[in-house]
Amino acid sequence: MTADTRRILVIGIGAGDPDHLTLAAVKAMRRADVFFVIGKGEEKSGLTDLRRDMLDEHVPGPYRVVEAEDPWRDRTPQDRSRYASAVDDWRRRRADVYERLIREELAPGEHGAFLVWGDPSLYDSTLAILDDIRGRDTVAFEHEVIPGVSSVSALAARHRIPLNQVGRPVHITPARHLADRVGEGPAETLPDDGDVVVMLDAHQTFTRFTGGDLWIYWGAYLGTPDELLVCGPVSEVADRILEVRAEARARHGWIMDTYLLRHHG
Template structure:
């Protein structure tokens, strides 16, 4: 990299366990001059602290940390017809913020980085935001992507299962599209991983013939795991979600749905 080009790294840092940092992530952190951290508010302050802890352990002593408030997003629209418009508006405002940070806080010739939960390729907006900024042409930079351990991988590891069955596909969907996904693939055409399910979409399934592997705060000290026939454990999961949200003010969970007949039970 020459002395006139800004360079960014989008670093996947795993789903919460500091030990999930890959060697590639650590190497990228050690060559970074400026880390950009977007603060999501007091409720998720622990996530910011965890990033700082990772940097204290692995980053070089000469780095700077630049924090900024992540643009507010109307979550009430997540289940409405205006969902896509709301996401595009939020990403535009996030791009405005990040463009200013890159322009004003990262000098030509320096390396900057965004630390992304899980893996940057899976339900994260950072890459789309950087593409939008680059297309505007107001600030010039190059960037690379360092993959990370996703919550999906962590879920499977914690439950000691494979994500797919032999000869079957694996489907990954946000909770708001679960019913559409199940309707499209049928009852036995692969396993379904569900992410971003703020509205507990599993409640609307019959529960018969389905096993659920569920996890929240995966990779953190607050991790919660539940598995079993959906009809038997759905209420337990709902109670766990409600109690955890009341305690922490937020919740991140992921789950896998699998036909009961394909689950080897003790």
């Protein structure tokens, strides 16, 4: 790496609470010459505003922000193969945007930063997209990853529970794979091989698990002033979560939630 190498900082900024910024993240932000912000439309403009608030608080002096719109993504219900194809297509078009930003907005020798919600290593596309760009050999850069507080950590902290039980595993999965795991129709409970953290659940898969001793620890907008928390036996609180979730989505136009399913017995 030479003095004229472009450098990318992928900085985890936590699940939403500005106080979740680590000292390492703040130091990395102060090294950046330009911040790349990928907008997600007017409905989620508050997320962009929160990033700017973090910069105003922690980066002294003027800083430069370059914004770009996130490419459209097909989110209609799909089978596994069509879903994977839609995600691959969206990532390629997002990589086109990132490549242009790095090539045109970041001078050799400068540091450019992407501020990533949660932790960049957990269900975020930034690192895979940067690997895609490096493989194209169209613009040379090095990149560094600064970990952040994930929504999973924030969920456990807000419910005041450990993420794992003694001697038991914890699975982290998107809801799509959880649904595939139990097959079609309702399931009485999860297979008893560990607790499960479920992310990216647009279809409220937890409603299929209404029997046994299964509890849910659910959270949405974690770390923000709009944070919502519900916990209890799935059989008792599933309808409440559905109601709270629908009302919040209607009010904000979007929702980001996650939950832990745990056997109590």
